[in-house]
Amino acid sequence: MSVIKVENLTKQFGNFTAVDNISFEVEKGEIFGFLGANGAGKTTAMRMLCGLSHPTSGNGTVAGYDIFKQSEEVKKNIGYMSQKFSLYEDLKVWENLRLFGGIYGMKDKPIAAKTSQILQELGFEKERDALVKSLPLGWKQKLAFSVAVFHEPKIVFLDEPTGGVDPLTRRQFWELIYQAAARGITVFVTTHYMDEAEYCKRVSIMVDGRIEAIDTPKNLKQQFHAESMDEVFYMLARKAKRGEN
Amino acid sequence: MENAILKCLSINKRYGDVQALTNIDLEVKKGELFGLIGPDGAGKTSLFRILATLLLANGGIATVDGLDVVRDYKAIRNRVGYMPGRFSLYPDLTVEENLNFFATVFNTTVRENYSLIEDIYRQIEPFKKRRAGQLSGGMKQKLALSCALIHKPTVLFLDEPTTGVDPVSRKEFWGMLKKLKQQGITILVSTPYMDEAALCDRIAFIQQGEILAIDTPANIVAGFPHKLYAVETDNNYETLKQLRENPAVRSVFSFGDTLHVTFDGELKMNPDYSQLKEIEPSIEDCFMELIL
Structure with a gap:
């Protein structure tokens, strides 16, 4: 069953085509890596999938809702986390969970129960009343992920969630991703760490607004006669013409 | 160390209750490409700011090119180039204006040192009339390096x-850093990407304000205290969980696409993981x- 399905999706800004006629599907519970160089159009594509930006043309459904006509329904059924902004630094850990649960329409009782459960799973019980700004980056990112899936969305979008995080915490973060996927949450993730591309079930590589390759990491390595995803990425992304202008 | 151009001796830095740097001892040789490797929050930026004379340490001594970072800060500022992690050029000046501004501040001209930045600046020169704030990330980075x-x-x-x-x-x-090094410039660079460490002459691992190791990448690798094995299975995550339960692991x-494993004592080959290979x-x- 596809939880993301897009056909010929295009976004133009003036005469610049940021996303150029992309089509793909993502299955329920899949961990899908959305790769591409800076400026390839990843963020623009992701904003359309999240119902934040109106496509210029094409069709798409996310979590069963039309991204043109039902963007509010799309937003209710997804979670989102980025490297830059995810949590309110001057709210306490529990207050952040409370706030996001409330925004997604959860009732007080389930919020309280879920909060205890998550703090226990993360080993953050002592930090319940700590201000988020006092936490180390790696902890913040793990908490931000838990906030993004707090309302058990159908899909969670992760935009470079592990940038700058230490290698141990990066791996702990990926375990949270695996656990969420095992619960049936679809994970749509961008990263610049090519070892993390290998942790995805399938990946796509965007170049100049188009999807140039999409398959399992194993098949992509075979297809491009490469030893690693790093090599595959390099072969495709260096062909980019438009750079980052 | 002979030819040390940068020296830190027991550098400490505190912000209120937070100990950002603890007894940092570090020397960088003239002409070296030295990497400071560690995650966000490790203290890398504090150390840079102390060496660039923008922040006072709470203890310890640091010198740059033989000059003391506290006493001789003005002289040091003429000799160092600093590219902060956050984009710090003037967004409402054009590319060209930013470059001219920095040249003028240092009593020089763009023409005088153009050869040094030529390779890098040429790539953004077509956009020299564009305001710096309007540049993409990659172009901002090239302009900041030029400045x-x-x-x-x-x-x-x-x-x-x-x-x-x-x-x-x-x-x-x-690639650009390598070329700059060939021109004799000493470079201290920080990164959270471990694969970049291999490209440095020497590296220091830094975590929670402390230096864990300093050496060449080759010596660091040679000093790994265990035999390391790689294993690849159809479901690495399941295998990972199983191996974690295994008392020998x-x-x-x-x-x-692989799992890296070390064992306690001698390796007892488990038939399930017969494809284990030492790496x-x-x-x-x-x-x-x-x-x-």
């Missing part, structure tokens, strides 16, 4: 120049071993 070099510094400080940058642009950036981590550790294996 940090325009007064021909002897030491270049680069604070996380490649964070958030895609792998192709990262390779390109390290000392550590197991995901590394791309050479990467810099990332070594860093993780130190923070375990």
